[in-house]
Amino acid sequence: MLARVWGCRGSIAAPGPDTVRYGGNTSCVEVRLESGHALVLDAGTGMRPLGVGMQDDLPDELHIMLTHLHMDHLQGLGFFRPLFAPNLDIHIWGPTSPVQHLAERIAMYLSPPLFPVRLEDLPSSLTFHDAPEEAVTIGSATIRAAKVTHQGPTVGYRIEENGRALVYLPDHEPSLGADLANVPVAWMSGHDLARDADVLLHDGQYRDHEYASHVGWGHSSIRDALEFANKADVEKLVLFHHDPYHTDDELEELLAEARGKWTGMEERVCLAAEGMTIRLDAGGVTFS
């Protein structure tokens, strides 16, 4: 599979001269499977440029996998051009709710006054699904979701193909109410999903000194992201969901802080950046 990051900013888009190297668009990752199927992880503002690139080469079947419905993970949906392609088969997956179907919740955004076009008026063929807590097969991959600790119903996704696993947990606060170092792994939010992943895209929004004033906001400190990845025996950790107030220079300070905590394993942690591609195949994992 080939993954491409189209947006890795958290909370709100943050374009400008200070965010050029890592990008200002919010969460969106394209995953192309060997079978030709296309997955899109989250519908943040990075989805707009993805749609521009995709409109001339539409896949037969497209799967949009939403971790949750906060605006930074949904705002790009209305500007995703394939949504306006007549009869294109699009499947939208998302977390369950005890009160409203996924389509009804998304329609709260894709309807006036927040958006001029109603969800029901889109020309593409939309099918809505609960995020699959039992593995499902899409093309050449198996995909599984699990509920994780964040504010409101939220899931993460694990995509496996040819023995390689990519795990996506962009919004996650596994240490809420506990010190991760002392939590048995069976009791750790997201651990079963992330275990032994080749690549983990994980929330790394706060530097350690910032986290103390953001406990309960649903995001991770660098220390907790590293502890989580270490306990899950992840091969490569990609810090994701960058704080909108962090400039490129500050993100690089954050990375240095992270690598300082993983002495001897510095190359196993990096920062997500718009345009980053990750190829996972039988030969291994390649970043570019």
Next chain:
Amino acid sequence: MNEDLGTPGSPKSLPLILARELASNLATPMFLLDEGGMLVFYNDAAAMLLGKPFAELGEIPSGEFAQTLQLTTPAGEKIRRRDSPSGVAFYEQRPAHQRVMATAYSGVRRLYEATAYPLLGATGEMNGVVAVFWEVVPEEDEG
């Protein structure tokens, strides 16, 4: 002892994980059963009630829990497991409340108000049971 931090064990559902974190931060005795009825956690306050810490006893299969914490009515009549608040919450998937006498490992007996409720997930799936015990101090018991 099942508190090996590195052993994957059986992954717990998110509602149970969040309930455990809540319990860990409270001074009220709290027990957690999983969806199969296994006692999977109790907090430090509950350890004082039982007389042994969770780190020592670990997870306890459903059939053995009645021997770990013996419950009677205040008059001393034995309460069947399925009639206890946690039993009702588990088997009937509804909340239950009862005044009970609990006997700890040490043999000390104390009176409690016990409340239990099922942890039903977003799609109604059973995740387990939370049972909370409030000790009845003599002043409260007057009348």
